[in-house]
Amino acid sequence: MTDIEHMLAGKKVFLIIAGGIAAYKSLDLIRRLQDQGATVRCCLTENGKQFVTPMAVSALSQGPVYTDQFSLKDESEMGHIELSRQSDILVVAPATANILARMAAGIADELATTLILATDKPVLVAPAMNVRMWLHAATQANVATLKSRGIAFVGPEDGAMACNEFGPGRLAEVPEIVKAIVGVVNPRRPLAGRHALVTSGPTVEPIDPVRFIANRSSGKQGHAIAAALAALGARVTLVSGPTGLADPAGVEVVRIETAKQMLAACEAALPADVAVCAAAVADWGVAAVAGQKLKKQVGDPPPTIALTANPDILATLSAPGPHRPRLVVGFAAETETVVAHAKAKRARKGCDWILANDVSAATGTFGGDRNQVTLISATGCDPWPALSKQAVAARLADLIAEALS
Ligand code: CTP
Numbered sequence: 001m002t003d004i005e006h007m008l009a010g011k012k013v014f015l016i017i018a019g020g021i022a023a024y025k026s027l028d029l030i031r032r033l034q035d036q037g038a039t040v041r042c043c044l045t046e047n048g049k050q051f052v053t054p055m056a057v058s059a060l061s062q063g064p065v066y067t068d069q070f071s072l073k074d075e076s077e078m079g080h081i082e083l084s085r086q087s088d089i090l091v092v093a094p095a096t097a098n099i100l101a102r103m104a105a106g107i108a109d110e111l112a113t114t115l116i117l118a119t120d121k122p123v124l125v126a127p128a129m130n131v132r133m134w135l136h137a138a139t140q141a142n143v144a145t146l147k148s149r150g151i152a153f154v155g156p157e158d159g160a161m162a163c164n165e166f167g168p169g170r171l172a173e174v175p176e177i178v179k180a181i182v183g184v185v186n187p188r189r190p191l192a193g194r195h196a197l198v199t200s201g202p203t204v205e206p207i208d209p210v211r212f213i214a215n216r217s218s219g220k221q222g223h224a225i226a227a228a229l230a231a232l233g234a235r236v237t238l239v240s241g242p243t244g245l246a247d248p249a250g251v252e253v254v255r256i257e258t259a260k261q262m263l264a265a266c267e268a269a270l271p272a273d274v275a276v277c278a279a280a281v282a283d284w285g286v287a288a289v290a291g292q293k294l295k296k297q298v299g300d301p302p303p304t305i306a307l308t309a310n311p312d313i314l315a316t317l318s319a320p321g322p323h324r325p326r327l328v329v330g331f332a333a334e335t336e337t338v339v340a341h342a343k344a345k346r347a348r349k350g351c352d353w354i355l356a357n358d359v360s361a362a363t364g365t366f367g368g369d370r371n372q373v374t375l376i377s378a379t380g381c382d383p384w385p386a387l388s389k390q391a392v393a394a395r396l397a398d399l400i401a402e403a404l405s
Pocket of ligand 1: 277278281311313314315331332333
């Protein structure tokens with residue numbers, strides 16, 4: 001924690017403690033924030049009061065604890081709108097599935113949710129819940145909605161939980177939450193003034209008006225990279241094939257379907273300081289796309305579909321020329337001899353860095369939330385540990401910022 005010592009001096013943190021067993025860790029969070037120089041004011045949700053007492057929170061935070069939306073005393077001293085805006089950041093820790101759902105729906109049914117809705121300050125959420133609740137489609141959709149509105153998240157982490165289950169859902173460690181708060185209130189913007197171009201998702205190649213050839217890319221890694229570059233201050237153009245993902249906050253998204261459209265959108269977005277090609281581009285398109293739906297006649301053999309080579313976007317962006325970005329980064333999705341294939345690909349395509357990843361079915365990389373990559377550059381190979389796709393993106397964005405500085 002020495003790297004962020006006193007990084008919160010003079011900052012006001014408003015901490016909302018929701019009702020989960022991890023609420024006891026919020027007491028430690030209050031102390032660690034004070035160690036960093038922050039003033040902490042707290043609000044307990046109705047359910048939060050079942051896990052920690054207003055007395056304990058008040059004693060630790062050395063101030064009033066807000067719990068009641070209709071407290072005449074609190075409202076006469078400071079209205080809830082003012083209360084929601086006088087801090088530098090609102091932190092919800094722990095954030096339960098329930099409060100995430102209320103936040104996503106814009107419900108203001110108690111003081112905590114009213115403050116979140118009324119604030120004009122950044123909001124950071126540290127979720128903690130049972131693994132099944134976290135992985136439930138409803139929670140994941142709420143998280144995506146909140147992220148697309150610019151709400152920052154820290155965690156949850158994998159681990160053993162109070163309910164004797166194992167998996168994602170554990171509250172992030174207190175030092176990680178402090179670090180995330182520091183990141184939000186003192187954002188580093190080393191990429192301010194830079195333009196980043198990112199490709200993401202699959203491309204889709206039509207056969208006829210109803211059929212197409214596509215691939216398994218979810219776009220999660222590319223979208224995470226776009227968000228990470230924007231978080232460091234870059235202006236980001238994200239050229240994306242069809243995905244089920246929400247647009248990352250603060251990023252300009254250009255939607256395309258085919259590889260040819262992706263190339264045209266990338267060329268239209270130049271000049272850029274950096275290009276990251278994370279899309280899984282179809283290598284071939286259909287040579288003659290049928291204008292009408294192909295019909296089958298009983299007894300006919302299956303049709304043969306002639307393919308034609310698609311443009312290589314990464315190679316095109318890497319080619320020397322006045323608009324070549326200073327740094328071009330590709331991915332190498334491989335299923336065997338990963339590093340050797342990736343090195344050859346870097347040389348063949350002319351990009352500066354390539355992130356090699358194993359996408360064979362057993363790794364669960366395609367569509368999954370984690371990725372294990374090896375960064376290959378002119379100076380060598382750096383295998384990274386298995387990380388969440390967000391963590392891979394953050395690490396790459398930091399390296400890009402360093403390279404462009
Ligand atoms: N790429 C691209 N345009 C293409 C094909 C790939 O921009 N037409 C980019 C991808 O975005 C990725 C890199 O090239 O950054 C490597 O993609 P990959 O699918 O691993 O390699 P391919 O070039 O398709 O080679 P192969 O299929 O032989 O592995």
